[in-house]
């Protein structure tokens with residue numbers, strides 16, 4: 001078992017380069033199934049979720065060649081399977097998005113039902129009802145979703161009851177090869193969906209309205225090859241900015257885009273950070289001051305992201321003042337709170353709200369990471385705590401943060417990986 005040993009007390013200072021976005025890389029890798037031509041992708045991050053996705057695509061016989069460091073070529077010209085097995089879907093829910101391209105191109109898909117996870121029950125009913133509206137037949141047998149559309153998918157109006165990111169991506173991919181026009185209503189607007197749509201457009205898809213609540217797709221007979229660079233990871237960007245805020249530091253993050261972080265940046269400014277944004281970098285300076293407490297309410301993009309909630313909980317736990325953090329996207333995304341309390345945080349929970357009384361300092365402790373963003377929040381807490389913390393189950397962080405300890409070390413953090 002690996003763990004991260006963090007000794008707190010150092011301000012984060014210096015420059016760090018942000019990697020390609022996990023939540024854009026995963027659907028774009030899956031979109032390779034929509035064409036028999038080559039897809040050349042750049043800025044692919046080294047993450048366990050990306051490795052799992054490559055394993056899954058290779059299982060379906062997609063040919064994947066790695067180049068240099070962060071580029072690869074995919075070619076799905078000899079797909080021999082349409083099944084996403086339990087062992088992969090269990091570790092990475094994004095695998096359910098293989099349903100759409102397999103159905104759209106081959107008329108069938110068999111994907112393990114992902115089940116619940118630590119941040120909530122996370123059903124996929126909206127994905128399936130959208131595909132059914134497009135003519136697919138779906139049923140569940142022995143833990144697997146079986147979908148078929150022998151005559152091909154047909155364009156339809158898919159109106160989501162609530163915003164769903166991967167649901168929108170699934171229907172968007174399905175619609176590219178469907179017969180006729182598909183209109184997605186109440187679509188999620190996350191920048192990663194726009195990145196996927198832009199890649200699909202390069203492949204020849206006819207898409208309009210990506211990034212708004214209504215997306216229109218005119219199906220085409222075939223998609224071709226393309227070359228695409230994955231957008232920077234806005235949650236990794238936000239995580240480094242949050243860590244610098246908590247540690248009263250001064251950092252510049254490079255290869256990022258402040259446009260996707262408006263809500264996060266405005267909350268960091270309220271916490272006392274001085275922030276300068278240029279085209280592809282953001283500089284944050286706390287001028288050595290303790291952060292001020294800020295209230296947060298998570299909601300779909302462009303509002304405050306649920307994927308930054310835990311990191312702000314870490315800031316608030318040592319901030320000057322009291323705060324309220326409300327989680328409205330996932331029903332159970334407060335698993336980090338009990339671990340933060342072991343470090344001395346003063347937090348109470350009432351349904352989907354956490355009430356935080358900022359304490360002057362935390363103390364290092366043995367803690368367990370329960371999910372990806374919870375791990376990030378525990379690293380931030382450990383960076384400000386007095387003494388040494390051990391963060392166990394570090395595999396969660398490796399799912400979504402590339403070279404986390406190297407990047408943190410370069411900013412001056414005292415963090416090392418230990419293998420038991």
Ligand code: EPU
Nearest residue numbers: 023094122123124125126127163164165166167329330372
């Ligand atoms: N939901 C349903 N039915 C559905 C689909 C979703 O009830 O058919 C519910 C979910 O249970 C949740 C809400 O709708 O309460 C929103 O879920 P959504 O479908 O938007 O989440 P997702 O697509 O499974 C993606 C990201 C998550 C991120 C959420 C919200 C990827 C691969 N994952 O998940 O990222 O938190 O959107 O922004 O894009 C992470 O990176 O740590 C992460 C969890």
